[in-house]
Amino acid sequence: MARYLITSAIPYINGIKHLGNLVGSQLPADLHARYLRGRGHEVLFLCATDEHGTPAELAAARAGKPVAEYCAEMHAVQARLSEGFRLSFDHFGRSSSPQNHRLTQHFALRLAEAGLIREVVERQMYSVADGRFLPDRYIEGTCPNCGFDGARGDQCDNCTKQLDPTDLINPRSAVSGSTDLELRETRHLYLRQSAMRARLAEWIDSKADWPVLTTSIARKWLNDGEGLQDRGITRDLDWGVPVQFAGAPWTGMEGKVFYVWFDAPIEYIACAQEWVAAGKGGDWERWWRTDRGAGDVTYVQFMGKDNVPFHTLSFPSTIIGSGEPWKLVDFIKSFNYLNYDGGQFSTSRGRGVFMDQALAILPADYWRWWLLSHAPENSDAEFTWENFQASVNKDLADVLGNLVSRVTKFCRAKFGEAVPAGGAWGGREAALAVDLGARVRAYEAQMDAIEVRKAAAELRAIWVAGNEYLQAAAPWSVVKSDPAVAAAQVRVALNLIRLYAVLSRPFLPDAAEAMMAALGCTDWAWPADVGAALAVLPAGHPFVTPEVLFRKITDEERADWQARFAGRR
C-alpha cells in the first residue's frame, strides 16, 4: 500500500465552470484518486476554489455584494456541483482561508530571507473613477496598429498585436468606461525566478516520463528569449493575502496583496491544513513535509495547459526557494482544451454546457464517461451532441447496461433472484478468466500511467468480453437441455457484474454503486486474481433485478439540447 497526494488545479471563483474546465483537471484527478483508492492505496485528494484577484472583485461588484460574501456563496455553489459530479475530494478548500493567508506570508518571508525577493518600482494604469489600479487587460481603447476600437491593454483581439496600455488611443477603463486614467508609480515584490533557472531546468530535464505538453511548455519558459524572468508576486488590490504583515521584512506595502498565482498553489498545502481543521484528518505534515513522513508520498497534479507554467516553474520556485523540506510534485498530468461543437466554450456568450446545466439534463456518470473517454490528452478535443449521444447509447446503455439487464432478468426468469447452484466451470469459463485477467492487467497499466482515453477503451473492451462470453455460452439454450451447466454460466455472469462494478467505479461511481446494491454485495476488493473474483458471489446469494442502469438519449433530446446550448446563456 502506497501513499498518493493528488491535487486538481483549483477552479476560479467567478462563476460556474463548463465541461472543458471539468475535464481539464478535476475529473481526471478524481478518476485517478478513485482508482488508487480502489487498489487499496492511501490517497489524499485535494481541491479548492481560487478566490483572489481582480475578476473576483469585479464579479462581486456586478453581483452587488461584498467580495467575501460573493466568494463564500460561489464556493458553496461549486462545492455542490462538485458533489453532483461525484468529485471525491477529501477536502474542497478555499484559497481565502486563514491557513492560506498564514502560509502564503510564511513563504514570502522565507523567500525574502533566502534573497529571492526583490522590490521593483513600476508604473501602472490607475483609474481615478474606479479608485483602483487596473490590470492591462482591463484597459480598453483603439488599437494603434489596426484601428480596432475594442483593443485591450495587453493585446488587440482584432489584429492580435501585443500592446502596452499606453499604446492605446483613447484608453478607457473596461470596468467603468472612465477615461480618467493616469500612470502611477507603485512598488511591488518580484520573485527572483531567474536565480532558480538552472535548478528548475535540471529538475524538468529529469522528468522524462512527463507528458510532452507539460515539459515543452516548461522548457519554453525556461529558455525563451533571455530565459526565465522574475515575476511580480504582488498587486494593488484589497481582496487577497496582505503583503504587509507583522514580521514582514519590507515596509510601505499597505494596500497591496499577493498575486493570485502566488497564493493559489500554496493553497494546495493550506488545503491539507483545512482538511485537518475540518476534522477530516489528523496530520497534514505527513503528506507535505518530507521531514515528517512525506518522503514516501507520490504527488500527482492535474491541470489544463494554461496552468502549466505556474506549476512547473513558479510554484516549484516557491517550494524550493523556501529552503524547507516541502514535498515537490512527482508527476504533472496536463490536458489540452475541450472545444464545443466547432468553436470554443464561452462563458461570456453562454456557449457550451456548464456544470449546472449538464447535471440538470443527465446524471453525472453519463458526462463522466464521455468526458473521460474523450479527454483532450494529445490535442484539443471537441464535444458534439452526436458523438455524446452515440457514446452514451452504445457504450453505457447497450454494452454495459444491457449486459446487467440481460443477465439478471434471465436468472430471475429461470432460476429466481439468487445466484443459482449446480454445475461447474468448463473450458469456456476458464478461458474467460484468462482473457479478462490479461485485460484487467492492461487496464491497470493504463490507469497507472494516467492514460485516460486508453484506460476507458480497455474498460469498454472488458465489458464487451462479457457479452461475447454470454453469446458463446448461450445459457438460454443450454438451460433447456442441461440446467446445471446453465446455472454455472449464470453464476459466472452474475459475478461478472460485480467485477465490472469494481473496475468501472472510478469512471462510473453511481452506476457501480447501483450494480453492487442490486447484487447485495459490499465486497469492493480489487481483482488481483480474476478467476477468484468470478466466484465471489456464492450459490444461493440473493440479488435484486435492478432498474435500467443507463437510459438512451433520443434524437429529439439531442436536437433540443443542441439548439439550447448554442449560445446566449
Add this chain to the structure above:
RNA sequence: GGGCCCGUAGCUCAACGGUCAGAGCAGGGCGCUCAUAACGCCUCGGCUGGGGGUUCGAAUCCCUCCGGGCCUACCA
C-alpha cells in the same frame, strides 16, 4: 514575429524506426432471441495533409510547403 502541438478509414482516435497501418462508431451481410430493437460473428472502408530527403526499412527521423490549434510572462 518566435516557439510548441496536431494532421492517419465517412466520424472519434491507436500504432518503442521493423509482420499486411489497427480499434470503436457509422455502412453492408449473417447469426442469436436472455436482454434497454439489445448482443455476437463476418465484411466494406487508407497514396498516414502535399513534396523532397535519411535508412535495408518511415505514419514514426530531417527539410519544406499547406491546413488547424495553443502559448508568448498584468485574465486566471
